[in-house]
Amino acid sequence: MLRIIGIVIVLILALVIGLLVASQVVKPADLHDFESEDFYKSSAAQTSPGDAGLLRRLVLDHTLEGDLSDQTTLDIHVYPNFLPQVRRYAWYPYRRSDRLMISPDWSEDVARVTRNGEPISLTEPIEVSAKTHGQEVHLTAMTSDGARTANYVILTMPHNFPPLMTQIGSADEGAPGIITGLQAAPNNPTFSRLKQLRMLLYTQGFRGTLAAMRKARLQPFDDFTAADLAGSLDFENREYLPFVSFVLDKYGTPLKYTTYSARTIFLPVTTPQDGGLLPENGFVYKEVVMNTDDNFAEAITRSFIASKGKETRTEIPRHLYQFDYGHHIAMTPCGTIQNLFYRIHPAGTVLNDGDVLDVNVTSTYLYELDRDGNVTWEWDSIDHFKPDQSTSYLPKDRYEEWDYFHTNGIRFAPGNQELIISARHLRAVANVDYASGGVNWVLADPASPLNEFTYVDDPLGGIGTLHAAIMRDDELLVFDNGHYPPPEYEAGSYIYGAPIVTRHDYTRVVSYNLDLSAMTATYQREWTYPERLVRTAGYLMFVPNNQGNENLLISWGSGGAFTEYNPDNRLIMSTDTGGMTYRFYKMSIDHWMDD
Numbered sequence: 001m002l003r004i005i006g007i008v009i010v011l012i013l014a015l016v017i018g019l020l021v022a023s024q025v026v027k028p029a030d031l032h033d034f035e036s037e038d039f040y041k042s043s044a045a046q047t048s049p050g051d052a053g054l055l056r057r058l059v060l061d062h063t064l065e066g067d068l069s070d071q072t073t074l075d076i077h078v079y080p081n082f083l084p085q086v087r088r089y090a091w092y093p094y095r096r097s098d099r100l101m102i103s104p105d106w107s108e109d110v111a112r113v114t115r116n117g118e119p120i121s122l123t124e125p126i127e128v129s130a131k132t133h134g135q136e137v138h139l140t141a142m143t144s145d146g147a148r149t150a151n152y153v154i155l156t157m158p159h160n161f162p163p164l165m166t167q168i169g170s171a172d173e174g175a176p177g178i179i180t181g182l183q184a185a186p187n188n189p190t191f192s193r194l195k196q197l198r199m200l201l202y203t204q205g206f207r208g209t210l211a212a213m214r215k216a217r218l219q220p221f222d223d224f225t226a227a228d229l230a231g232s233l234d235f236e237n238r239e240y241l242p243f244v245s246f247v248l249d250k251y252g253t254p255l256k257y258t259t260y261s262a263r264t265i266f267l268p269v270t271t272p273q274d275g276g277l278l279p280e281n282g283f284v285y286k287e288v289v290m291n292t293d294d295n296f297a298e299a300i301t302r303s304f305i306a307s308k309g310k311e312t313r314t315e316i317p318r319h320l321y322q323f324d325y326g327h328h329i330a331m332t333p334c335g336t337i338q339n340l341f342y343r344i345h346p347a348g349t350v351l352n353d354g355d356v357l358d359v360n361v362t363s364t365y366l367y368e369l370d371r372d373g374n375v376t377w378e379w380d381s382i383d384h385f386k387p388d389q390s391t392s393y394l395p396k397d398r399y400e401e402w403d404y405f406h407t408n409g410i411r412f413a414p415g416n417q418e419l420i421i422s423a424r425h426l427r428a429v430a431n432v433d434y435a436s437g438g439v440n441w442v443l444a445d446p447a448s449p450l451n452e453f454t455y456v457d458d459p460l461g462g463i464g465t466l467h468a469a470i471m472r473d474d475e476l477l478v479f480d481n482g483h484y485p486p487p488e489y490e491a492g493s494y495i496y497g498a499p500i501v502t503r504h505d506y507t508r509v510v511s512y513n514l515d516l517s518a519m520t521a522t523y524q525r526e527w528t529y530p531e532r533l534v535r536t537a538g539y540l541m542f543v544p545n546n547q548g549n550e551n552l553l554i555s556w557g558s559g560g561a562f563t564e565y566n567p568d569n570r571l572i573m574s575t576d577t578g579g580m581t582y583r584f585y586k587m588s589i590d591h592w593m594d595d
Contacts, residue, residue: 027202028195028198028199028202030158030160030191030195030198030199030241030259031199031202031203031259031260032133032134032158032161032244032257032258032259033257033258033259033260034134034254034256034257034258035255035256036136036155036254036255036256037136038088038153038249038255039247039255039256040308040309042590043176043177043178043249043250043588043590044176044590046087046088046249046250046255047086047087047088047249047250047251048085048087049084049085049086049087049150049151049152050148050149050150050151051148051149051150052084052085052150053084053107053109053148054106054107054109054110054141054142054143054148054149054150055084055104055105055106055107055141055150055152056084056105056106056107057082057104057105058078058082058089058102058103058104058105059102059103059104059105060076060078060100060101060102060103061076061100061101061103061125062076062093062098062099062100062101063098063099063101064094064095064097064098065095065097065098066095066097067095068094068095068237071237074094074237076100077091077092077093077094077163077165078090078091078092078100078154079092079163079164079165079166079167079252079253079575080166080167080168080251080252080253080573081166081167081168083168083171085171085172086168086171086251087151087152087153088152088153088155088249088251088253089152089153089154089155089253090154090155090156090157090164090253090254091128091130091154091155091156091157092157092159092161092162092163092164093130093133093156093157093159094159094237094238095130095159096130096131096159097130097131098129098130098159099127099128099129099130100127100128100129100130100154100156101125101126101127102125102126102127102128102137102154103125103126104126104139104141104152106122106141109143109148110122110141110142110143111142111143111144112141112142112144113139113140113141113142114138114139114140115137115138115139116137116138117138117140126139128154128156129156130156130159132156133156133157133158133159133161134156134158135155135156136153136154136155136156137153137154137155137156138151138152138153139151139152139153139154140152153253155253155254157254158241159239160190160191160238160239160240160241161241161244161257162183162185162233162240162241162244162577162578162579163577163578164248164252164253164254164575164576164577165575165576165577166251166252166253166573166574166575167573167574167575168251168572168573169570169571169572169573169574170566170570170572170573171251173545173547173551173566173572174250174251174545174551174564174572174573175250175543175544175545175546175550175551175553175564175586175588176250176545176546176588176590177250177543177586177587177588177589177590178247178248178249178250178255178268178586178587178588178589179247179248179249179250179252179562179584179585179586180246180247180248180265180266180267180268180584180585180586180587181245181246181248181265181555181562181581181582181583181584181585182243182244182245182246182264182265182581182582183243183244183246183560183577183578183579183580183581184242184243184244184579184580184582185233185240185241185242185243185578185579185580188233188235188240188242188579189235190235190238190239190240191239191240191241191242196242199242199259203260232559232560232576232578232579233560233578233579234578240578240579241259243259244257244258244259245257245258245259245264245265245266246258247266250586251573252573252575264285264286264287264288265285265286265582265583265585266283266285267283267284267285267329267330267331267585267587268281268282268283268587268589268592269281269282269283269284269305269331270331270589270591270592271331271335271371272335274307275371276370276371276372276373277305277314277316277317277337277369277370277371277372277373278305278335278337278371279305279306279307279308280307280308280592281307281308281589281592282305282306282307282308282310283305283306283308284303284304284305284316284329284330284331284337285303285304285305285306285329286301286302286303286304286324286326286329287301287302287304288301288326301324301325301326302315302318302324303315303316303318303324303329303339304316305337308592316329316337316339316369317369317373318341323341323342323343323344323362324339324341324342325340325341325342325364325365325407327340327407327408327409328340328366328407328408328409328410330410332368332412332416333412333416334416335370335371336368336369336370336376336377337368337369338366338367338368338410339366339367339368339369340364340365340366340407340410341365341366341367342362342363342364342365342401342403343362343363343364343365343380343382344360344361344362344401345357345360345361345362345363345382346360347359347360347361349361351382351386352383353386355386355388357387359401359402360400360401360402361382361387361401361402361404362401362402362403362404362405363380363381363382363404363405364380364381364405364406364407364421364423365378365379365380365381366378366379366380366407366410366421367379377434379419379432379437381405381407381423382405383437384430384432384437384438384439385405385423385426385430385439385450387402387404389404389426389448389449389450390404390405390425390426391425391426391427391445391447391448392404392406392424392425403425404425404426405423405425405426406423406424406425407421407422407423407424408422408424408467408468408537409421409422409467409468409469409479409539410422411468411469411470411471411541412434413431413471414471414472414473416434417433417434417435418431418432418433418434418440419431419432419434420432420469420470420471420476422466422467422468422469422478424465424466424467426444426448426450427444427445427448427463427464427465427466428442428443428444428445428448428450428451428466429442429443429444429463429466429469429476429478430442441453441516441519443463443476443478443512443514443521444463445462445463445464446461446462452519453514453519453520453521454518454519454520454521455512455520455521455523456520456521456522456523457522457523458510458512458521458523459523462521463478463480463510464480464481464482465480465481465482466478466479466480466481467479467481467536467537467538467539467557468538468539468540468583469540470540470541470542472542472550474513474514474515475511475512475513475514475524476511476512476513476514476521477509477510477511477512477540477552478509478510478512479507479509479538479539479540479554479557480507480508480509480510481507481533481534481535481536481538481557482505482506482507482508482533482534505533506528506533507528507533507534507538507556507557507559508526508527508528509526509527509528509540509554510523510525510526511523511524511525511526512524525569527552527554527563527565527569529554529556529559529561529563529571529574530556530559530560530561530576534556534557534558534559535557535558536557536558536580537555537557537558537580537581537582537583538554538555538556538557538559538583539554539555539557539582539583539584539585540552540553540554540555541553541585541586543564543586543587544588545566545567547567549566549567550567551564551565551566551567551572552564552565552569553584553585553586555581555582555583555584556581557580557581557582557583558579558580558581559581560576560577560578560579560580560581561574561575561576561577561581562574562575562577562581562584563575564586
């Protein structure tokens with residue numbers, strides 16, 4: 001009997017080991033990595049079809065099978081909305097068995113049409129299967145003399161990719177460039193724990209998977225956010241990947257996407273020449289890496305840089321071996337890599353003012369590297385802001401280290417002589433002198449002693465919890481998440497540096513005119529979309545348009561959307577993604593794209 005039990009145990013262990021080995025060799029079906037042939041073209045070449053007068057409209061229909069076969073009212077998810085001057089579209093099926101029928105309404109001037117180079121009928125519908133995800137259908141129409149041509153693209157997306165529901169109000173006013181960002185649906189009920197485990201084992205290995213499971217128990221973020229996501233995702237009819245990263249064309253259609261790593265946003269960079277850390281043209285990004293000895297509560301990221309069109313990448317050196325912080329990495333105007341880390345100060349550390357830390361504290365540590373990897377500039381929040389000034393809702397003992405400052409946005413002010421640093425856990429925006437590192441001024445929640453401004457005409461009295469800020473001339477724009485009751489909230493209670501005062505329960509981007517002589521912040525206007533609370537994340541940036549002005553791009557964080565406004569503050573494009581969008585960037589890289 002003992003021998004039989006021993007044999008069974010050996011067989012079970014062999015099976016488990018075999019499955020673990022196989023899990024790191026056999027690619028899971030839900031891992032996707034796509035790059036369009038349009039990716040290395042200019043923005044105009046990506047998005048302009050040619051002669052927009054050759055296609056009047058696209059008539060679409062779909063066939064659903066399996067558990068959705070009796071559904072007759074589900075929307076067809078092809079985006080953006082059809083406009084003759086927009087070239088690229090994406091179809092987001094519900095299931096792998098779905099089929100899409102496309103019936104183009106061609107102009108009477110069209111004499112010939114091809115599908116991926118092969119001639120087809122001008123009148124017969126075109127069928128596309130969801131099983132061909134990651135493939136593009138190119139429809140090219142031309143007149144009899146060949147003098148007029150138009151090319152349109154329909155990309156089939158994986159069935160569990162979140163639909164990027166773009167509505168274009170004004171195609172001509174959209175800023176050129178690529179849009180880069182991510183979407184996450186953590187802990188969603190449609191993606192099983194077993195599938196997540198398989199993806200982790202394949203991408204992170206056995207040790208990294210164990211680290212991921214350990215860290216997931218330490219942080220409530222995913223569960224805290226999941227409640228917000230439930231209202232923006234169609235769990236009844238769709239499956240959702242836990243995270244996707246992508247690069248979109250100017251109208252929101254994917255040019256590139258990957259599901260290999262969470263929290264990855266590809267930022268284009270350009271330098272005078274290749275050399276050292278920096279390519280002439282390429283992408284800088286952060287990636288979650290679980291297979292690490294780092295003993296930190298939050299997911300650990302690493303910073304990488306890759307040259308245009310190459311699969312190899314270089315890890316950016318980790319100065320002082322601190323903890324890479326996923327909120328920020330960028331190229332500065334002076335050609336250095338600006339990176340953001342957590343820096344741990346153990347309990348018992350004596351600060352510059354003589355105070356002694358009673359717990360382990362993480363500060364915001366910002367530094368810059370030249371192409372040879374030398375540190376050329378650094379700034380640490382703890383040298384300028386004391387931990388007891390924090391207004392974080394997180395108790396000091398939640399994690400092994402207390403994140404008292406939590407920077408989530410860093411931008412240069414006009415003139416590139418000052419930095420605008422957002423501190424979520426201080427509910428404050430700080431203007432920092434770039435040369436000396438000194439703090440010039442602080443705009444904060446009016447309940448905080450840090451606030452140096454008098455708010456004028458703001459119907460809400462000032463900002464609350466925030467997630468990024470930018471300046472243009474004397475105008476400061478703040479992504480104001482608003483106030484919300486976290487798990488530890490008690491009305492009227494003090495959390496370290498300031499009282500919690502719930503003034504508003506919706507999210508806005510608010511604009512102030514700053515008078516630094518009178519120290520007033522005068523309310524100008526605000527933007528809201530969607531009309532609800534965005535408890536976490538968010539971003540905003542100005543984007544040069546084709547008219548010589550700037551559009552405003554706003555990422556709505558856990559609101560699951562991003563929007564673009566023209567200089568008159570009119571909405572010209574919106575994309576609803578559902579889930580957590582964190583942030584989006586829009587940048588023109590025509591100067592290193594191939595037409």
